[in-house]
Amino acid sequence: MLTTRRTIRRYTSRDIEPELLNRLFSEAARTQTMGNLQLYSVIVTRSSEGKAALAPSHFNQPMVTQAPVVVTVCADFRRTTTWANCRKGNPGYDNLLSFMNAASDALLFTQTFCNLAEDAGLGLCYLGTTIYSPQAIIDALHLPKLVFPVATLTVGWPAETPPLTDRLPIESFVHEETYHDPSPEDINRFYAAKEALPENKEFVRINKTETLAQIFTDIRYTRKDNELLSRTFYDALCHQGFIK
Amino acid sequence: MLTTRRTIRRYTSRDIEPELLNRLFSEAARTQTMGNLQLYSVIVTRSSEGKAALAPSHFNQPMVTQAPVVVTVCADFRRTTTWANCRKGNPGYDNLLSFMNAASDALLFTQTFCNLAEDAGLGLCYLGTTIYSPQAIIDALHLPKLVFPVATLTVGWPAETPPLTDRLPIESFVHEETYHDPSPEDINRFYAAKEALPENKEFVRINKTETLAQIFTDIRYTRKDNELLSRTFYDALCHQGFIK
Numbered sequence: 151m152l153t154t155r156r157t158i159r160r161y162t163s164r165d166i167e168p169e170l171l172n173r174l175f176s177e178a179a180r181t182q183t184m185g186n187l188q189l190y191s192v193i194v195t196r197s198s199e200g201k202a203a204l205a206p207s208h209f210n211q212p213m214v215t216q217a218p219v220v221v222t223v224c225a226d227f228r229r230t231t232t233w234a235n236c237r238k239g240n241p242g243y244d245n246l247l248s249f250m251n252a253a254s255d256a257l258l259f260t261q262t263f264c265n266l267a268e269d270a271g272l273g274l275c276y277l278g279t280t281i282y283s284p285q286a287i288i289d290a291l292h293l294p295k296l297v298f299p300v301a302t303l304t305v306g307w308p309a310e311t312p313p314l315t316d317r318l319p320i321e322s323f324v325h326e327e328t329y330h331d332p333s334p335e336d337i338n339r340f341y342a343a344k345e346a347l348p349e350n351k352e353f354v355r356i357n358k359t360e361t362l363a364q365i366f367t368d369i370r371y372t373r374k375d376n377e378l379l380s381r382t383f384y385d386a387l388c389h390q391g392f393i394k
Numbered sequence: 395m396l397t398t399r400r401t402i403r404r405y406t407s408r409d410i411e412p413e414l415l416n417r418l419f420s421e422a423a424r425t426q427t428m429g430n431l432q433l434y435s436v437i438v439t440r441s442s443e444g445k446a447a448l449a450p451s452h453f454n455q456p457m458v459t460q461a462p463v464v465v466t467v468c469a470d471f472r473r474t475t476t477w478a479n480c481r482k483g484n485p486g487y488d489n490l491l492s493f494m495n496a497a498s499d500a501l502l503f504t505q506t507f508c509n510l511a512e513d514a515g516l517g518l519c520y521l522g523t524t525i526y527s528p529q530a531i532i533d534a535l536h537l538p539k540l541v542f543p544v545a546t547l548t549v550g551w552p553a554e555t556p557p558l559t560d561r562l563p564i565e566s567f568v569h570e571e572t573y574h575d576p577s578p579e580d581i582n583r584f585y586a587a588k589e590a591l592p593e594n595k596e597f598v599r600i601n602k603t604e605t606l607a608q609i610f611t612d613i614r615y616t617r618k619d620n621e622l623l624s625r626t627f628y629d630a631l632c633h634q635g636f637i638k
Contacts, residue, residue, distance in 0.1 A: 177397055196570075242611065245621055248615075261502040264506075315430055326437075329437060332472075366431065377486065
């Protein structure tokens with residue numbers, strides 16, 4: 151299955167039964183977590199109002215309002231902290247390391263859910279925008295302190311079969327024993343097939359850049375945007391209590 | 395398969411064929427990533443010297459030296475930055491948001507690899523210690539700037555079948571539409587089964603605490619340790635160029 155996986159952005163009108171979704175969440179929860187504490191939570195958005203509230207955080211991409219279900223996965227030290235407070239514990243999870251622990255748990259859980267959902271025939275789109283506008287998502291979903299959104303998925307039954315996207319050769323990302331810093335010759339070899347693809351050549355033409363890499367560095371994920379969004383991300387971490 | 399998954403810490407002496415490992419890495423690379431940039435790299439440690447160099451970072455847990463293979467997955471903006479520099483791009487990924495983008499890609503890739511490896515019959519242990527001592531791992535694996543370790547797996551053929559561990563009921567982590575902040579009564583309901591398990595009662599007895607939660611807050615993941623490790627994590631992010 152996985153060798154033919156693709157991101158699905160268009161869905162049929164068929165709903166996803168709550169029983170199916172809950173079975174998938176339940177199985178995904180077999181994923182290992184820190185101390186078996188399950189430092190994540192999932193917010194399921196099915197209402198039109200809920201999707202409309204989330205849409206601007208995701209640049210109003212049409213999947214958010216058109217998918218039957220939007221799933222927001224959060225790093226969550228809130229439940230564990232409340233548990234500890236109810237049990238005479240002394241929780242100390244309002245710090246950066248604890249955010250990373252909970253974010254790791256949340257992302258690992260997210261990906262097992264993705265693999266299971268795709269195996270069940272569902273189509274998914276992972277929205278990387280989640281960490282660009284965390285505060286708006288925090289507000290829309292009423293997330294209390296020590297809960298932070300790290301991943302969003304639009305989920306539905308596929309209404310398209312897009313072509314498979316390319317991947318780099320494994321020698322570009324698998325290193326034996328120690329890291330091999332790529333030379334310009336290595337880079338040429340790693341990226342040759344990607345750069346030669348007709349769809350990527352077309353992508354360069356419509357973006358009016360000279361190279362494919364420039365689309366990413368000069369148009370889509372620019373230094374200016376990254377530095378601005380780093381500040382809003384940092385501010386949201388402070389607001390949610392993970393940085394003092 | 396997933397419904398019976400367990401962490402495996404003891405392995406047979408059988409090696410893992412490089413072809414199998416590479417096939418699993420290759421399939422795991424079908425996982426979605428930011429802009430299809432694949433912002434991760436994998437370091438495969440098979441040598442005794444390599445494992446010995448990593449062991450202290452993981453509190454000398456015996457799996458690290460006893461497993462045939464140790465896999466360290468890194469958030470990696472280095473390769474993409476070098477590609478951009480070779481192609482007249484202007485990369486700007488030396489910031490916190492870019493670290494989170496790459497860490498997300500790396501963790502999602504890690505979990506698909508885990509699911510595939512377990513499906514192939516391999517046993518895994520996920521080492522959460524990776525982000526506790528990142529600098530020592532950076533040194534051992536010769537990681538350059540913009541490469542940061544986020545997950546470590548010990549991998550081998552299982553030599554044990556430990557009992558399944560418990561999980562919280564899904565109502566504790568799945569929220570409809572907005573976050574439902576758990577009340578003390580909710581906490582009692584969510585944690586009752588976990589607290590009643592004989593193995594957890596025994597865990598409380600040997601740790602000489604009054605409650606199960608206290609083991610986590612007062613012994614294993616204390617405020618003092620979390621605050622100290624938050625600083626070493628932050629320092630390592632600066633050292634690797636993700637924070638200025």
